Amino acid sequence: MQSNLSHSIQRLEPLGRWLYDHSVEALWERDTRTLPRYLRQRRRAYRRFAQERIAPLALEADRSPEVYDPRPLLAEAGRRGFQSELLPWPLGRMPYRALLDGKVFAVILKAEEFCAACGGIGLSLLAHDLGMGPLLLAGHLPTILRWQWPINRANLRGDVRLVVYAITEPGAGSDMEESAGAARARYTTTARKVNGGYVLNGQKVFISGGAHCDYATVFAVLEREDGSPARVDTDYTCFIVERGREGFRAGRRERKLGQRACDASQLFLDDVFVPARNLVGTERSGWALNRNVLNYSRGPVGAIALGIARGAAESATRFARETRLNNKPLVAYQEVQLALAEMWIDVLAMRGLVWQSARHFLPQQGMAAASKAFCGELGFRVANRAMELMGDHGYLADQGAEKAMRDVRLNQIYEGTNQINYLAFVESFWESDLGPGDPARG
Numbered sequence: 001m002q003s004n005l006s007h008s009i010q011r012l013e014p015l016g017r018w019l020y021d022h023s024v025e026a027l028w029e030r031d032t033r034t035l036p037r038y039l040r041q042r043r044r045a046y047r048r049f050a051q052e053r054i055a056p057l058a059l060e061a062d063r064s065p066e067v068y069d070p071r072p073l074l075a076e077a078g079r080r081g082f083q084s085e086l087l088p089w090p091l092g093r094m095p096y097r098a099l100l101d102g103k104v105f106a107v108i109l110k111a112e113e114f115c116a117a118c119g120g121i122g123l124s125l126l127a128h129d130l131g132m133g134p135l136l137l138a139g140h141l142p143t144i145l146r147w148q149w150p151i152n153r154a155n156l157r158g159d160v161r162l163v164v165y166a167i168t169e170p171g172a173g174s175d176m177e178e179s180a181g182a183a184r185a186r187y188t189t190t191a192r193k194v195n196g197g198y199v200l201n202g203q204k205v206f207i208s209g210g211a212h213c214d215y216a217t218v219f220a221v222l223e224r225e226d227g228s229p230a231r232v233d234t235d236y237t238c239f240i241v242e243r244g245r246e247g248f249r250a251g252r253r254e255r256k257l258g259q260r261a262c263d264a265s266q267l268f269l270d271d272v273f274v275p276a277r278n279l280v281g282t283e284r285s286g287w288a289l290n291r292n293v294l295n296y297s298r299g300p301v302g303a304i305a306l307g308i309a310r311g312a313a314e315s316a317t318r319f320a321r322e323t324r325l326n327n328k329p330l331v332a333y334q335e336v337q338l339a340l341a342e343m344w345i346d347v348l349a350m351r352g353l354v355w356q357s358a359r360h361f362l363p364q365q366g367m368a369a370a371s372k373a374f375c376g377e378l379g380f381r382v383a384n385r386a387m388e389l390m391g392d393h394g395y396l397a398d399q400g401a402e403k404a405m406r407d408v409r410l411n412q413i414y415e416g417t418n419q420i421n422y423l424a425f426v427e428s429f430w431e432s433d434l435g436p437g438d439p440a441r442g
């Protein structure tokens, strides 16, 4: 396809040739090359791990999620430092350069690579970063030293410590993630201050990794001492709860459409006593903490959709190259080339936005919400197109596109539905860009 062009380029003046990028380089390499060295190395390491360790398990883990045990892979990822990237050495394995750069860049690279191999196994590894989020973002040094550091150290030894994030309740999902909803949220999980600590009661639902967790960062509404009604936005408080605590247990594991290798489970808290040292940060700071954890996690959730979509595009491309129609490879038909181009351009657009938002020094609400929602929508479109292109093969369970479509559908729902993320975007840019403005200013 390029032969006449290459010939013509040789006729350009040397400077003209130098200014013309006519290299033949895979899309993945081309993007990798734009990263600073420490992130290039990470991206390659994540991809190797995903191809060698995650991909071979993907189909079986999706088929029999109740049998799939995530702990061996959690141990291996932990030993490689992939489960402790929110703090630098000696507290964790965040690259030092990341202290000056975007804080979640390594995590978004990891999410794309892991989920290109399997959305479900990817989520079962990534849920830990979400669970650990409050321990760092509370900004409370004793919490970091008492909890985050020892958990990182154990994971680095391969001694699995899985932490999950628990906000959602049977009657409150979006309300726990959106400012207007928080004031009227129908919560059930409460904390009461007692001598030496707190007593937690309530129920959490749809907790990713809940069935296998060692700890949960649980958000509860702290009752007021004067007996007046407490609210999510003013009294929310985060606690770390260990698996072995009396009264704390996992319940039903949901049967779900996609990302099946990672369980979504109920967690019950029946008169669970936790000592004061289990308080994460300070009392009643949970609403801001929850919102900031979501700012840090929504970019990576966008990258999960990006990875799954890329996996679908790769499956469709492989199919188009290997399948013959009327003695011609499918990929030789122009309609197929158009479909592939649309898919891959969507993947590039998703990566563009996710990387752009991760390049900011700190994750920001509007940008994180934009990445999450945009990738949820485009990811589904890519997976759907991949199925379309593959025809009846696309509908088969072991060809990649069918699983990708099931997997990526979840990205429109969790971490706040896309509608809630659109509202977060508007809220974030209301004063600067979107609101009616100040009439006095004209």
Ligand SMILES: Cc1cc2nc3c(=O)[nH]c(=O)nc-3n(C[C@H](O)[C@H](O)[C@H](O)COP(=O)(O)OP(=O)(O)OC[C@H]3O[C@@H](n4cnc5c(N)ncnc54)[C@H](O)[C@@H]3O)c2cc1C
Pocket (backbone or CB within 6 Å): 164, 165, 166, 167, 168, 171, 172, 173, 174, 175, 177, 178, 181, 205, 206, 207, 208, 209, 256, 264, 410, 413, 414, 415, 416, 417, 418, 419, 420, 423
């Ligand atoms: C597989 C899975 C894994 C999950 N993992 C976790 C986890 O690890 N930890 C955790 O805490 N939670 C988790 N969740 C919960 C998830 O974050 C919530 O399901 C999500 O926030 C949506 O809440 P909801 O299901 O209660 O929907 P609802 O709040 O009941 O929303 C129902 C519908 O109403 C719309 N809606 C609600 N409010 C508004 C509004 N103000 N304006 C416009 N539309 C609105 C929503 O967009 C949606 O379409 C998980 C969920 C799933 C399905």
